[in-house]
Amino acid sequence: MEWHxxxxxxxVASTQHFTRAAExxxxxxPALSRSIAKLEEELGVKLFDRxxxxxxxxxxxxMFLERVERSIKEIEMGVQEIQDSIHPDRGTISLSFLxxxxxxxxxxxxxxxxxxxxxxxxxLNQASSQHVLEQLDAGETEVALVSFDQxxxxxxxxxxxxxxxxxxxxxxxxxxxxDEIDLQLIKDEPFIAFKNGYxxxxxxxxxxxEAEFIPQVVFEGDEIGTxxxxxxxxxxxxxxxDLTILDKSKVKLIRIIHPICERTIGIAWxxxxxxxxxxxxxIEYVKNKVKMD
Numbered sequence: 001m002e003w004h005x006x007x008x009x010x011x012v013a014s015t016q017h018f019t020r021a022a023e024x025x026x027x028x029x030p031a032l033s034r035s036i037a038k039l040e041e042e043l044g045v046k047l048f049d050r051x052x053x054x055x056x057x058x059x060x061x062x063m064f065l066e067r068v069e070r071s072i073k074e075i076e077m078g079v080q081e082i083q084d085s086i087h088p089d090r091g092t093i094s095l096s097f098l099x100x101x102x103x104x105x106x107x108x109x110x111x112x113x114x115x116x117x118x119x120x121x122x123x124l125n126q127a128s129s130q131h132v133l134e135q136l137d138a139g140e141t142e143v144a145l146v147s148f149d150q151x152x153x154x155x156x157x158x159x160x161x162x163x164x165x166x167x168x169x170x171x172x173x174x175x176x177x178x179d180e181i182d183l184q185l186i187k188d189e190p191f192i193a194f195k196n197g198y199x200x201x202x203x204x205x206x207x208x209x210e211a212e213f214i215p216q217v218v219f220e221g222d223e224i225g226t227x228x229x230x231x232x233x234x235x236x237x238x239x240x241x242d243l244t245i246l247d248k249s250k251v252k253l254i255r256i257i258h259p260i261c262e263r264t265i266g267i268a269w270x271x272x273x274x275x276x277x278x279x280x281x282x283i284e285y286v287k288n289k290v291k292m293d
Contacts, residue, residue, distance in 0.1 A: 091278030
């Protein structure tokens, strides 16, 4: 059974006239008749009652037409969804991003973009750095906002900004009286770390290695709010960016003078893979918007 047979049947069923249907379909009447006859042969049943030049749908034809019209409608809706998804003014953007960027960075960016393109929709996913890169590689997301903590073949990254990382301690910690510190001074402190696979964990391990010590990890979390809460409870110290979620009445942010503690945030997509027009527009928007800010 071929698609054109389905289309031919629908038109013949709606007109109940081979000559008129052939004109609408721009095919010869004999070709149309052969196509319907072949369809009936494949189904093993006649779909029309024929009386001279007149034809009418029989019970099997009516049964089949109901399914055909439903199928055609679904296909038309699918085509429309695809067209809407790739249209630069009303498409859908599949965006993955780091947990830490979901506090304010991504919400502000998405809100700002939709302010200019209100018909654009987003499919958002929050995950660890490793998982985000895996999603990009597998084609589960078109574009991502990530930190440049590790390289992955086939992923194109465009840096957007550098984000400073601070040591956070409880306001009751002896180090809270300091405004600056050498990272090496916390080598004996219990450390609240992020789980493996998270960008902040990879960067923390690299920075501690540069400061010539291995952090004494006592807890691993996946949310900055949880990490900061444990630090506030005097259970350890940690390295985080300065985010609005941090309760500065409970934790102190201390600038690290050595080594330089920062991470690069950027936008990434899979090399060589099709990117929809609306996603391309978003990528350019982000590059210009973040640069301007």
